[in-house]
Amino acid sequence: MMDDGTGGNLHIPSILIGKDDGERIINFMTDEANQEVGHMVSIVVEFNMYHPDDRVEYEIWTNSANIQGLKFLSQFHIWNKRLGKNAFFSPHYVIWTCPGCRGDASHPDCLNNGKYCAPPLMTRHIRGQDVLREDMRQICIYQKYIKNKKDYGETWWKYIDKVYNDCPLAITKKCSEKAMKAFDIPVKEIEKCIANADDGHDNNALLQHEMDLWINERGNFFPSVVINNSTYRGKLDPTAVFHSICSGFKDTPEVCTLAYDKSGEVVSDGINKKHLAYAVGGL
Numbered sequence: 001m002m003d004d005g006t007g008g009n010l011h012i013p014s015i016l017i018g019k020d021d022g023e024r025i026i027n028f029m030t031d032e033a034n035q036e037v038g039h040m041v042s043i044v045v046e047f048n049m050y051h052p053d054d055r056v057e058y059e060i061w062t063n064s065a066n067i068q069g070l071k072f073l074s075q076f077h078i079w080n081k082r083l084g085k086n087a088f089f090s091p092h093y094v095i096w097t098c099p100g101c102r103g104d105a106s107h108p109d110c111l112n113n114g115k116y117c118a119p120p121l122m123t124r125h126i127r128g129q130d131v132l133r134e135d136m137r138q139i140c141i142y143q144k145y146i147k148n149k150k151d152y153g154e155t156w157w158k159y160i161d162k163v164y165n166d167c168p169l170a171i172t173k174k175c176s177e178k179a180m181k182a183f184d185i186p187v188k189e190i191e192k193c194i195a196n197a198d199d200g201h202d203n204n205a206l207l208q209h210e211m212d213l214w215i216n217e218r219g220n221f222f223p224s225v226v227i228n229n230s231t232y233r234g235k236l237d238p239t240a241v242f243h244s245i246c247s248g249f250k251d252t253p254e255v256c257t258l259a260y261d262k263s264g265e266v267v268s269d270g271i272n273k274k275h276l277a278y279a280v281g282g283l
Contacts, residue, residue, distance in 0.1 A: 069223035126170035
């Protein structure tokens with residue numbers, strides 16, 4: 001919202017309410033009868049989370065070159081494990097369209113003759129084309145392992161941890177393949193998944209799906225978290241996001257009632273159980 005010159009007395013945080021509601025509050029406060037008995041106005045603001053059932057669905061929007069998004073995912077890995085099958089996670093990747101790039105097969109930041117482009121990059125160590133290819137690798141890895149009932153996407157999380165920590169400048173194809181081999185992810189199968197998405201002309205099923213979803217439903221900002229179809233508004237902090245996810249359950253699971261420290265370790269009566277075990281072992 002732009003300041004039109006009248007916002008000098010507006011402070012953050014602030015809440016905007018309707019004119020009718022504002023007049024009711026003013027009338028109540030200026031009423032002499034209320035002033036005589038010392039009545040005060042108490043306003044409660046609630047941001048309710050939609051919770052239709054006992055499984056929360058959440059997603060994060062980022063791309064493979066966004067350091068903030070990768071850092072959050074790496075830190076949130078343990079929290080996702082805590083949630084287990086109480087929650088269903090989906091990663092999504094921001095794909096932009098560039099009207100001025102259409103038909104340009106050589107554009108360094110786009111694929112498919114300029115139809116699909118990476119958002120502006122904060123690094124010079126990788127081209128947008130390579131970011132899009134890594135986005136697709138991550139999508140294919142996720143699709144393979146989320147279907148595995150025993151794995152439930154855990155291998156995808158391990159892969160993200162690996163590339164975040166081992167590829168500090170950029171996730172190159174070489175670094176990606178090294179990470180895949182570390183977790184026995186079939187490189188050729190992932191490459192086939194990427195190849196099958198492209199029709200050889202201007203269309204790519206994987207990138208088109210992400211771009212359509214971003215433009216039509218999620219196009220706000222990134223990296224961002226969406227919980228039960230509501231965009232999370234707050235600090236991209238693992239603990240804060242975990243508690244927001246917990247507020248999305250119809251019936252709160254036990255995992256959401258436990259106390260944790262910032263690293264995701266369970267705390268009992270103010271004592272970190274992991275640290276307690278070390279202390280006992282040293283006695």
